[in-house]
Amino acid sequence: MPKPLIFNTKERKTILVLGDLFIIGSALNVFMNDALDVKVENILFRIIFYISGTLFFFLLSYVLNFYNLERPFKTRLILSQSFFIVGSFVLTIFIGTVLFFDASFWRIPLIIFLFLTPLEIFLWRYFFGNLFKVIPAIRNVMYVFDKEIDDDHQKYIDQIDGDGMESYYKTRLTYSIDNVTILERKKFMDAMDKIDSFILNIPSYDQLSPRFEKMLIEAILKGKEVLSFTTFYENIYEALPLKSHNDSFYELLQLKNGKIRYLEALFTFIVNWLFILVVGAIFIFFLPIVFVLNLFFNRGPLFYTQKRVGQYGKEFSIFKFRSMVVDAESTGAKMAAKNDARITPFGKILRMFRIDELPQLISIIKGDMQLIGPRPERKIFVDKLNEITPFYSARHLIKPGITGWAQVKYKYGENLEDSIRKLEYDMYYIKNKSITLDIRIIFKTITTVLFSRGI
Template sequence: MPRPSILNSVERKFILFVGDLIIILASLNVLVNNAIDAKYILMGIKVIVFSFGITSYLVLAYILEFYNLEKVSNRKKVFSQSLYISGLYVLAVFLFLVIVYDVSFWRMPLLYFLVLTPIEIGLWRLFFRNIFSVIPVTKNVLYIYDGHAMGTVKDDIGLINGDEMKTFYKVKLTYPLDDANYFNKPSFMSAADKIDAYIINLRSYDDLPKDLEKMLLRAILLGREVVTFTSFYENTYEALPIRSRNDSFYEILQLRNRKIRYLGRIFTFSVNFILSIVVGLICVFCIPIVWFLNLFFNKGPLFYTQKRVGLHGKEFKIYKFRSMVVDAEKSGAAMAKANDARITPFGKILRLFRIDELPQIISIINGDMQFIGPRPERKVFVDQLNEMIPYYGVRHLIKPGITGWAQVKYKYGENLEDSIRKLEYDLYYVKNKSITLDFRILFKTVTTVLFSRGV
C-alpha cells in the first residue's frame, strides 16, 4: 500500500500561519478592548489598530522570512526567532498607538500584550516544530531520467535532497529510462509503492514507456506529486536549473505573454519615478560628505565610471562612488570578491551600506537602467559567459537594475561560477516578472541595506 499523502510546504506554512494569526488577533483584541483606556477609544480606532497590527505583522514576517520552514525546523532557533520577530511586531503596534493617538494604557493588559504575545507565538511554533518532527514531512522521490541527464544524475540528486538547503525531498529510487528492463525488476516495484513524489528529467516526453505512463497516471490519481525537474527546481530554489542537461528552450524558459503587461509597466514607471526622486536627493546629500572624506581616506576621483551591457546587449556607462584604489584593474578586468585588497578602508564602508551604488541613479535618469532588474555586467565577462551558457543573453531582454532577484537571493558574485549561479535567479525573474515579485525584491533589498547582509 502507498504511504498516505504528506502535507506539502504550502500546507504546512498555512497551518503555521493560521496558528500565528489566531494569537495575533487575540492579542490585538486584548490591546484594544482591555489595555487602552476607554476614554481614548474613538470611532474607527479598533479597525485601524487591527488593520495596522495585522499589516505590520505580515510585513515583518515576510521581510524576516518568518515562514521559512528550514528555519522553523531548527530546534535551537525556532523559539528565539519567534521572540525576536513577534517582539518587533508588538513594539511597532505599541509605538503606533503612542505616537499617532497619544493614548494611555492599563498596565496589566498592556503587559500581557507586550510580553505574553511573543511567548505564545514562540510556544506555538515550538509545538508546531515538534509535531512535524514526528509526522513525516520529507517526501520519498522517484527520480526518472534518460541518457541526456546521466552526466549530472549525482548533482541532480544532491539538489533534490538539499545539499545547500532543506528541500523536504529525498531520492529513494532512480529510474534510468534507457534501461528497458529496470521497470519490471521486483525490487523496483516493491520500492515504488513507498514513493510520494515523481521528479522527471527527460529530453523528450513523447516516448515514455506505457508502463511508466500508467504508473504516473496512477500516482496523479492518488494525489501524488508528479513534476519535471525544472518545475521542482524552480519552485524549491526560485531559480532555473541551467545545468540540468535538459536543453529544451521551452522547458527552461517557457516565456509567457502576460495579459496585464501594461499594469506592470505602470508599476515599473511609478517605482522608478518615486525612487529616482528619493534616491536622487540622498545621492545629492551624500556627494559633499563622500567628497570630503575622500580627501583623507580615499584619495583620487570621486566617481568611478565603467561600461556595462544593458538592454538587448547594448553597452552604456554606469556611475558609482569609487570604492577601490586608483588603477585597480591595471592588470586586467577582475571581479570584486570578499576581502578584496583593492577596496580601500573607506570604500568598505561605502559598500557595506551600499552608498557606492547611489550614483547609478544617473543611469536610471538616462533610461539605461531601472531600479529592479538583473545587474548589468561588463562585456568581457558577458562574452565569456555567452560561450559557457547558451541562455545567458536572455537576461538582456529587460533593462538591468540596481537591485534584482539574484542580488537578494545569492551572495556577492566573486567569479564566473557565481555569475552562473546568479543567472539561474535572473532567468527566474525574466520568466516570472510580476508586481508581486518586484515587491518582494524591494522588501528584501531594504533588509539587505538595513542589516548589511546579502549582496
Template sequence: MKRPSVLNSIERKFILLIGDLLIVSASLNVLVNHAIDDEFTYTRLKLILFCLGFATYFFISYILDFYNLEKAAKRRIAVSQAFYIGSLIVFSIFIECVLVFDISFWRKPLLYFLFLTPSQLVLWRFLFSNIFRIVPVIKNVLYVYDDINSANLKEDTDAINGLDTSTFYKVKLTHRIGQMTPINKSYFASATEKIDTTIINIKNYDSLPKELENMVLESIIKGKEVISFTSFYENVYEAIPVKSQNESFFEILQLRNRKIRYLQRLFTVFINFFFSLFVGVIFMIFCPFVWLLNFLFNRGPLFYTQKRIGKHGKEFSIYKFRSMVVDAEKGGAAMAKKGDARVTPFGKILRMFRIDELPQVLSIIKGDMQFIGPRPERKVFVDKLNEITPFYNTRHLIKPGITGWAQVKYKYGQNLEDSIRKLEYDLYYIKNKSITLDLRIIFKTVTTVLFSRGV
C-alpha cells in the first residue's frame, strides 16, 4: 500500500494562512455588504477596512508568532491565540469605524463582526489542530552518515527528530558509510518504501556505495526528498550546523564573488540612520532619569565601557548603562548568565526593558557597529571560541550589531556552548543576509522588547 504524501511545514502554514484570510475577509465583507447603499462610499469603506484589517492581522500574527506550527498543533494555545488576535482585529476595526464613519445606521453588521470573527477564528484553529492528527505530518527519515560524523550521531539525529523544536521529521533508519558490513539490499528495499526523506551527512560523496546511490536515485525519481544534512539544518532551523563535518568552510558559507547589492546597502544605511535617530532620541530622553535613579539606587558610574571585537577583528569600545556592581569582574572575565548575582536590582529593570543597550547607539554613530549584525564579543572569549571552532572568526566579516538573527532566535548566551549555538545563526545571517531577513529581525526584536524576553 502506498504511503500517503506528507505535507511539509510551508504547505501546512499556507493552509493555515488561507483559512485565516478567508475568515477575516469574509467577516469584513459581511460588515460592509449591507451597511451602505451608496456604491462609492461602500467601495471606499470596504477598501479602508480591508487594508486596516489585513495590516493589523499580519502585524499582530507575526509579533505573536501566530504561525508557529508547533503551537498551532496544540489546541489550547491555538484557541487562545485565535481569540486574542481576533479580538484585537475587531477592536481596531471598531475604533476605525467609530472615528471615521457614522455607524448609527449599521450597528447590527458591526455587532455581528465583533462577536463572530473571534469565534470563527477559534473554531478554524481548533479544526486545524485536529486535522493533522489524522493527516500524516511526520516524515520518516533514512539518515546516511560516515565515520567522520559518527561522533555526532546522537546530536544530529536529535536535531532531525526535533528535540529543540518541532521539525516533523523522524529518523527511522540509519546507515554508516565505511562500515565493513555489506548493504542488505532486500532490507533496504523494503525499508526505503516507508521512507519519505533521505538525509545525507558525508564528507566525500564518492564514498557512497553504488547500491545505496542507486536507492537514493530511485527515491528521487519517485518524488521523495533527498537532501544534505547542512541543507536540512539550514532550512528547518535557519542556522548552519558548525559541528557537522560534511561541508568545508567554503561550501558552508558559499563564499564567492557576488554582484554589489546596492539596494541591500541602501537599506542598511537607511536602517542605521533611522534607528540611530530614533534610538538616539529615546537615549537622550531616558538619560537624565537613568542618571537620577542610578544615583539613588545604583551608586557608581552611569556608563559601562568595554572593549569588543568588531569587523575584521579590530577592537572598539561599546557603551552601556551600567547594570552590574562596580567590581563585577574582580575575579576575572565571566559571561553574564540568567539570575547573575552581579546584576543590581536597578540593573535588572534596565535589562528587562533593554534600556541598558541604548548607549550603544554611540557606537553606530562612530561607525563601529550597525543596527543589525552579529553580537560583538570580548577578545578573551573570542580567543577561546576560536580554539573550539575554526568558524568563529567568520562573524567578523561584517560589522557587529545591536540586534541580530542569533539574538532573536536563541536564548541569552550564558556559556561557550551557547556562543557556539548562536554562531550557527550568525553564519546563517551572513550567508543569507537580505532585506527580508533584516525586516524579520526588526519585527522579532520588537517582540523581544515588548514581552521582555531574555535576561
C-alpha cells in the first residue's frame, strides 16, 4: 500500500492562503452587496475593491507574520493573531469607506462583516492546524554523514529536526558514509519503506559508491527526496550552512554575479532615493529635538562616527546619533550588546525607536551604503572573522545596508559567533538577491521597527 502524500511547507502555505482567500473574498462580498446601504453597479469599481481589499489583507498578514508555519501550533497565538490582524483589516475597510465615501450601512450585515470574519479566519486556521495532526506532515529522514570530519554530529541532526522551530523533518536513521556503502540492498529497501528523505552531509559526492548511487536512484524513482545538507538547510532556514562539510566552496558560493540585472539595479536605485526622501524629512524633524535633549540628558558630541568595511573591503565612515557614553571604548573595541551597560538612558530611547540610525542616511547619499545589504562591520572584527571562516569576505561583494536579511531573520548580534550565524543569512541574500527578496526584507523591517524585533 503506498504511503500517503506528505505536504511540504510551501504546499501547506498554499492551502492556508486559498482558505484565507475564500473567507476574505466572501467577507468583502458581504460588505459590498449586503452591508452597504446602496448598490454599487460599477463593475470596474467592484473589481478594484475586491482586488485591493484582498491585497491589503495579504500585505497586512505578511507584515505581521501571519503565515509563519515554522512556529509550533498554539491555539492562543492563532486566536490572538486572527482577531488582531483580521480585526484591523475589517476596521480599516469600514473606516476607510466611511471617510472617503460617506456611506451608510445595514446594521446586521455590517456586524457580520466586522465580527464574523475574524472568527471564521480563526476557525479555519484552527481546523488547518489540527488537520495536519492527522495528515502526515513530518518527513522521516535517513541522514548520511562522514564520521571522519563530523565533529558535531548531534548539531546537524538537531538542525534537521528543527532546532527550535518546525522544520517538518525528523531524523529516523543515521549512517556514516562507510557504513552506508556496505549497506545490504535488502536492508536499504526495508529502510526505504520508513524513510521519506535522504540528506547527505559529506565533503564530496565522489565518496558515494556506484552501488549506493544506484540505491539512491531507486529511491528517487519511488518518489523519495534526496538532498544535500546545504540544499536542505537553505530551503528550511533561508540561510547557508557555512560550517557544513558538504561540497563546501562551490555549493555555498554559487553567486549570481555574472548576470547583469538592470531591473534589480533600477529597483535598488528607486528604493534608496525614496528612503532618502522619506527618512531625510524625518531626520530633519528630529535633528533639533535630539540636539536640545542631548544637551541635558546625554552631554557630549551629538554624532559619533566610526570606520566600517564596505564594498570590496574599502573602509568608509558611518554616522549615528551618539547613544553611548563618550569614552565607551576606553578599554578597547567591543561589539555592542542588546542591553549594553555603555548605553546612556537617553541613548536607550534613541535605540528603542531607531532614531540613532537616522544619520546613516548620509552614508547612502555619499554612495557608501544602500538601504538593503549586509550590515557593515569594523575592520578589527572583520579581520578576526576572516580568521575564523574563509567565507566572511564574500559579504563585501555588495554594498552594505541599513537593513538586511540577517537583521530581519536573526537576533541582535552580540559576539563573533552571532556574526558567523548572521553571515549565513548574508550569504543566502547575496546568492539569492532579487526584487522579491528585497521587498520581503522591507516588509519584515517594518515589522521589526513596529514591534522591536531583531536588529
